[in-house]
Amino acid sequence: MIEFRGVTKRFPDGTVAVDDLDLVAERGRITVFVGPSGCGKTTSLRMINRMVEPSAGRLEVDGRDVLSADPAELRRGIGYVIQQAGLFPHRTIVDNIATVPMLLGRGRRAARDRARELMETVGLDVSMAGRYPAQLSGGQQQRVGVARALAADPPVLLMDEPFSAVDPVVRESLQDELLRLQSELGKTIVFVTHDIDEAVKLGDRVAVFRVGGRLAQYDEPGVLLSRPVDDFVDTFVGRDRGYRGLGFLTSDTIPLGPLDMVSMGDPLPDDGWAVVLDGTGRPLGWVAAGDGPVTEDTVVPGGSLYPVGSGSLRGALDAALSSPSGQGVAVDA
Numbered sequence: 001m002i003e004f005r006g007v008t009k010r011f012p013d014g015t016v017a018v019d020d021l022d023l024v025a026e027r028g029r030i031t032v033f034v035g036p037s038g039c040g041k042t043t044s045l046r047m048i049n050r051m052v053e054p055s056a057g058r059l060e061v062d063g064r065d066v067l068s069a070d071p072a073e074l075r076r077g078i079g080y081v082i083q084q085a086g087l088f089p090h091r092t093i094v095d096n097i098a099t100v101p102m103l104l105g106r107g108r109r110a111a112r113d114r115a116r117e118l119m120e121t122v123g124l125d126v127s128m129a130g131r132y133p134a135q136l137s138g139g140q141q142q143r144v145g146v147a148r149a150l151a152a153d154p155p156v157l158l159m160d161e162p163f164s165a166v167d168p169v170v171r172e173s174l175q176d177e178l179l180r181l182q183s184e185l186g187k188t189i190v191f192v193t194h195d196i197d198e199a200v201k202l203g204d205r206v207a208v209f210r211v212g213g214r215l216a217q218y219d220e221p222g223v224l225l226s227r228p229v230d231d232f233v234d235t236f237v238g239r240d241r242g243y244r245g246l247g248f249l250t251s252d253t254i255p256l257g258p259l260d261m262v263s264m265g266d267p268l269p270d271d272g273w274a275v276v277l278d279g280t281g282r283p284l285g286w287v288a289a290g291d292g293p294v295t296e297d298t299v300v301p302g303g304s305l306y307p308v309g310s311g312s313l314r315g316a317l318d319a320a321l322s323s324p325s326g327q328g329v330a331v332d333a
């Protein structure tokens with residue numbers, strides 16, 4: 001668990017990059033920092049492994065204050081992946097990855113064996129082990145970067161716009177791979193991006209920052225999208241960026257159609273059906289059309305809201321098909 005309590009970073013020139021940040025990144029979850037350029041995402045991330053020192057407040061990793069930890073020891077437990085994979089150009093792929101296990105005292109052969117395992121983990125064909133970084137595509141280089149970050153088997157992984165430089169199709173497959181990896185390895189991941197679609201796809205919880213380094217909202221993606229706290233978040237998560245909206249998944253069969261949202265006590269919809277939200281924006285269930293108010297008796301409980309990616313119904317259908325309980329799909333498009 002990573003806990004920011006009133007953390008501020010003021011650089012020597014007076015720039016306040018992060019302003020009084022309160023946030024908990026849960027163990028074994030993906031927490032995303034998103035926001036426009038210059039809003040303090042990278043600075044927030046780098047305080048976690050103490051590449052940047054907080055100026056005020058308290059920042060704990062697993063209950064230990066980062067400022068009183070030994071930086072080298074702290075970083076051993078924290079993998080770090082950045083946009084440019086930063087591979088050693090004159091070393092082969094396998095040796096780029098094996099460097100870390102070797103530094104940790106494994107023999108060359110054991111380290112290379114471990115590196116080959118990690119290539120498989122991140123979806124790289126082991127036949128590429130002997131190639132040099134320049135002989136790999138951008139997406140493949142990022143996979144090597146992720147494999148290298150995993151080499152020390154750190155419980156925490158920090159990722160700063162790791163997929164921003166690769167083309168959209170490859171980016172999607174890297175995102176899918178990360179989700180798969182996460183469900184297998186259960187790392188605590190803090191992921192920085194400026195792309196709201198990427199944020200809602202990957203994040204168990206998403207922190208939206210505004211310029212000036214202030215946290216605007218920190219919520220599950222469904223809550224963020226259904227209940228933005230203010231105009232800034234509303235605009236950022238949405239409408240003017242071609243964002244399509246929300247889908248609703250339930251084990252009941254309901255028709256694909258526009259998504260209406262109501263609260264307890266509202267009138268039932270005139271036709272079709274509507275998702276019922278609680279006061280915080282989480283779905284309680286859905287209601288069919290009828291007369292009278294939405295009450296405990298009329299709500300069919302269950303279901304979840306999820307973001308529909310920036311294109312079409314495809315994301316909704318994929319999500320429905322891959323969800324163990326999901327059959328009903330509704331899209332606000």
Ligand code: ADP
Nearest residue numbers: 011013015017036037038039040041042043044
């Ligand atoms: P983001 O990653 O969200 O784009 P950063 O965390 O990199 O934002 O930067 C936040 C703010 O802090 C920006 O205004 C940036 O110019 C400033 N900043 C970052 N690093 C330094 C530094 N070493 N010295 C002074 N200002 C900095």
Ligand code: MG
Nearest residue numbers: 041042043160
């Ligand atoms: Mg940045």
